[in-house]
Amino acid sequence: GQNIDQPTEMTATEGAIVQINCTYQTSGFNGLFWYQQHAGEAPTFLSYNVLDGLEEKGRFSSFLSRSKGYSYLLLKELQMKDSASYLCAVSHASGGSYIPTFGRGTSLIVHP
Amino acid sequence: DTGVSQNPRHKITKRGQNVTFRCDPISEHNRLYWYRQTLGQGPEFLTYFQNEAQLEKSRLLSDRFSAERPKGSFSTLEIQRTEQGDSAMYLCASSPRTPDAKYYGYTFGSGTRLTVV
Numbered sequence: 517g518q519n520i521d522q523p524t525e526m527t528a529t530e531g532a533i534v535q536i537n538c539t540y541q542t543s544g545f546n547g548l549f550w551y552q553q554h555a556g557e558a559p560t561f562l563s564y565n566v567l568d569g570l571e572e573k574g575r576f577s578s579f580l581s582r583s584k585g586y587s588y589l590l591l592k593e594l595q596m597k598d599s600a601s602y603l604c605a606v607s608h609a610s611g612g613s614y615i616p617t618f619g620r621g622t623s624l625i626v627h628p
Numbered sequence: 629d630t631g632v633s634q635n636p637r638h639k640i641t642k643r644g645q646n647v648t649f650r651c652d653p654i655s656e657h658n659r660l661y662w663y664r665q666t667l668g669q670g671p672e673f674l675t676y677f678q679n680e681a682q683l684e685k686s687r688l689l690s691d692r693f694s695a696e697r698p699k700g701s702f703s704t705l706e707i708q709r710t711e712q713g714d715s716a717m718y719l720c721a722s723s724p725r726t727p728d729a730k731y732y733g734y735t736f737g738s739g740t741r742l743t744v745v
Contacts (some may be wrong), residue, residue, distance in 0.1 A: 520670075549733055558632075558719060559671065561733030603670050613683050615661075616734060618670035 518542040520619035522604050527625045528594055536589045536602050536622045544609030549616060550578050550589045551603040559603055562589070591624075599626045632737035634720050640743045641710055648706045649740045653722030660703050661734065662695055663719040664688070671719055677703060678725075710744045717741050 519541040528534040540548070547566035551559035565571055565580035565587060577590040589602055601621040607614045633652040641647050653660050658679050663671035674693070676684040679700035689695075692710075697703040707714055718741075721734040 551733070558736040558738045561735070564733055605670075610684055613676055613678065615673055615676060615684060617673060618663075620668070621670045 518606060518608055518617040520604055520606055520617060522602075522619045522622045524620065525623045525625070527627065530594055530596060530626055530628050532594050533590065533592050534594060534624065536591075536604075536624065538587045538589070538604030538619060540585050540587070540604070540606045540619075542585075542606050542608045542617070545582065546607040546609055546614045548578075548580055548587050549603075549605040549607065550576075550587075551605060551618075553601045553603055553621065555600075562602075594626050596626050596628070599624060632720055632722050632735050634718075634737035634740050636740055637738065638741045638743075640745060643712060643744055644709055646706065646708045647710060647742065648704055649718055649720075649742075650702060650704050651720030651722075651737060652702045653720070654724075654735055655701075656724060657722035657735070658700065658725045659723045660697060661721045661723075662703070662705050663721065665717045665719055665739070666715075674705075707742075710742075712744045715742055715744045 522538045550562040553559040563578035570579045575592045580587045601623050603621045604619040605616040607616045635650045660677040662674040665671045673686050674689050675695045677697040680697050692708045695705045717739045719739045721736045723734045
């Protein structure tokens with residue numbers, strides 16, 4: 517099976533930088549996703565890593581180490597609107613298909 | 629294309645009743661996924677279609693749950709004899725056959741919130 521672990525909640529100050537970690541154990545790894553989900557809304561795609569290293573996209577960056585089963589999402593210049601749940605999802609092979617399995621999510625609270 | 633569409637947005641039903649939800653994926657996407665999400669949890673995988681074929685089903689999907697995608701376009705998820713434990717947000721997502729996941733990932737609909745009373 518798959519095991520994905522991320523902190524339940526984090527708080528940060530507007531304008532600061534925050535790093536949300538995700539560790540995973542899976543077989544047939546085929547990439548790791550980060551999604552943002554505001555309360556009562558659908559998850560929206562932020563990033564995808566399949567090779568080791570850092571992917572940068574504006575204020576958000578995502579890092580992957582496959583050998584360590586570890587990823588992080590880095591948010592810079594935090595804004596109040598970044599308060600949301602951040603979901604780590606691992607895509608793994610299952611019977612010829614690739615199924616994303618989600619972690620519980622990290623609730624980020626940004627305060628002034 | 630307006631993205632992934634789910635109907636209804638909200639459904640309140642009495643315990644024991646049957647309910648059906650609909651998902652219309654992005655038109656060029658041939659892969660469709662159903663997830664269930666409860667408060668404070670991440671989405672839990674329920675089932676997956678490639679075109680009209682249902683290729684994967686989670687152990688979470690009891691005999692009371694059935695999903696179809698008859699023409700490889702829209703999909704329905706039916707829950708029979710609903711229980712209070714079925715109360716959750718039911719999310720649908722779609723992706724293309726060879727997803728350029730780096731740019732698109734999986735696109736989710738806004739979900740159907742089911743409340744069983």
